[in-house]
């Protein structure tokens with residue numbers, strides 16, 4: 104994907120500031136800490152297809168540690184998970200999909216579309232539902248925070264050096280950050 | 283366990299008021315023991331609690347502080363020990379569902395740190411406007427204690443006089459640190475209300491290290507998490523002071539829930555009794571006693587301590603203990619803006635319009651101040667956006683749009699002392715078998731008139747000036763968590779609980795510093811005033827003990 108110079112500049116600027124403040128930079132645009140990956144879970148046959156599907160449903164760099172935790176929770180509540188993942192993957196392959204826009208409209212309404220939405224929800228929210236007691240499997244890695252991390256803080260993670268956020272421009276909503 | 287006996291001063295509580303009083307006494311050479319109902323926890327533990335909360339509960343400031351069974355604090359709808367701990371009733375009962383923390387360090391763990399001083403007028407409501415009560419001393423007498431508070435807690439604020447609050451009232455010392463920078467949204471808000479409404483949005487004076495380390499704590503790094511917890515301690519909280527107090531000789535007992543204050547034949551306080559987590563009772567004697575358990579727990583403890591000499595509770599010959607419960611009734615409005623403002627860089631509250639809080643209109647209705655909160659909006663907009671059915675780039679764009687264009691504006695009101703707004707002991711019991719606190723609360727016509735005639739319309743004008751998609755609505759009065767009034771101060775012992783140094787009228791060796799003493803609330807967040815009263819009380823305790831010695 105090509106990006107214009109402005110975007111690149113904005114992003115490298117925010118990266119420099121983050122580095123200055125001592126925050127860790129995840130590989131490939133994810134800001135903040137990455138979750139540890141479990142070797143045992145990585146060997147689970149359902150995990151690799153789930154990650155493949157996730158990467159097709161969400162057009163961003165994904166943290167494998169987050170994916171493993173989400174897969175575990177989904178499995179607990181959905182006995183059909185592996186079958187449904189394969190079914191949606193088949194649709195993606197049949198459409199030669201590289202990004203979600205390539206195949207999402209082809210996913211039929213019902214359990215397959217529900218699953219697709221739930222997986223997207225999980226990556227953005229870091230939990231599987233809106234309840235106050237939902238299990239959380241990601242916070243800083245949750246994409247809703249990554250989506251705005253070039254402009255505002257991820258709460259509880261240091262953003263800049265002392266008082267270095269003065270006089271920031273009131274940036275427009277777009278362009279999007281690539282993460 | 284051997285208990286400290288007959289210390290010069292026994293302090294109940296380790297919140298900000300207790301911590302500041304303790305340090306003054308230690309510095310004056312007195313021996314101090316502190317009894318704390320809750321546990322001592324590490325900052326890292328609270329930060330992890332917060333980070334592990336699901337998104338749907340991240341906005342709940344108390345959820346990172348699960349209460350212990352023996353020291354419940356209000357935790358509504360949680361299924362935890364504090365679930366229905368605080369019983370509220372009355373027309374605005376839900377508006378008094380306060381939040382506080384019964385841990386070592388107390389409620390400044392999750393305060394925002396906003397520190398507005400009172401104005402001279404705020405302390406003379408009755409003389410000036412014929413409503414409420416006057417303070418027994420003028421602003422000029424409080425001012426030096428404000429300075430002590432600002433230096434002790436590390437309160438930053440503007441050096442430009444035009445930006446300072448109160449306006450046009452001389453300060454005897456500058457703030458120890460400069461103001462913190464605004465977020466992009468706050469900059470825009472400041473410009474908009476100035477240009478369109480002629481209002482001045484000024485920098486909040488706040489207990490947060492600005493641009494530099496202070497008090498052995500680091501500078502603020504804009505992590506936008508002051509409520510519920512500052513991950514690095516750049517915001518003052520009393521937990522940061524406890525190690526220093528111990529180094530100066532304070533003895534702190536944790537998990538010690540004081541349930542009875544005991545008097546002797548001269549009606550002086552002689553001891554306090556506490557329960558430990560094994561429900562065993564212990565007695566601690568001393569010469570002078572300070573209750574600094576906050577505006578709900580202190581009157582509750584006084585009422586619980588009724589004895590033959592004091593059948594209505596300690597310090598309560600006036601029948602005012604637990605009456606006049608006050609706060610800053612607030613109306614919060616979610617707004618959807620036409621253009622991005624982007625809150626969420628810097629502290630969670632960082633500016634406010636204070637000039638609206640003064641004027642002759644206070645003869646008719648309550649004053650209010652207005653602010654545009656600076657919380658990052660992700661947690662408020664994510665679920666709704668995800669439920670729109672968007673994917674890919676469209677989802678990212680919508681989510682980003684909603685985050686940048688959402689916000690909250692707030693009107694915080696003063697309230698008058700009303701004896702019918704009353705804390706009593708519920709017949710419901712907590713885990714230790716102690717009565718739960720019950721509060722009956724009505725914000726009253728003075729506040730309602732303000733919302734109808736003044737603050738409500740002003741909020742709409744502000745929203746319109748900012749450029750909203752639709753007129754914002756509020757869910758009604760909610761607490762600001764600034765608990766005041768329950769041990770009210772005055773010169774007349776027949777209608778007040780403490781004198782001008784927070785000494786109980788009834789027991790000369792019992793001091794009740796903090797929010798409970800405040801005779802008027804004004805509109806600004808009041809912990810700075812509670813602490814200033816703590817400094818003043820500490821001075822009186824030292825004098826009294828030296829004279830007695």
Ligand SMILES: Cc1cc2nc3c(=O)[nH]c(=O)nc-3n(C[C@H](O)[C@H](O)[C@H](O)COP(=O)(O)OP(=O)(O)OC[C@H]3O[C@@H](n4cnc5c(N)ncnc54)[C@H](O)[C@@H]3O)c2cc1C
Nearest residue numbers: 295297298299319384388389393394395396540576807809
């Ligand atoms: C979300 C939130 C945001 C806030 N933001 C602001 C703000 O921006 N500005 C502002 O001015 N104020 C703010 N406040 C209010 C502020 O937190 C309080 O005013 C302040 O903490 C009161 O200090 P205190 O020492 O009187 O009481 P607390 O801090 O509540 O401390 C009381 C202590 O007493 C202990 N205790 C209670 N009962 C007993 C007992 N029976 N035996 C032994 N120990 C006992 C408690 O465990 C606690 O340690 C906020 C409050 C909340 C909840």
Ligand code: SF4
Nearest residue numbers: 502503505506508512
């Ligand atoms: S913005 Fe972050 S670092 Fe600064 S006081 Fe608030 S929580 Fe602490």
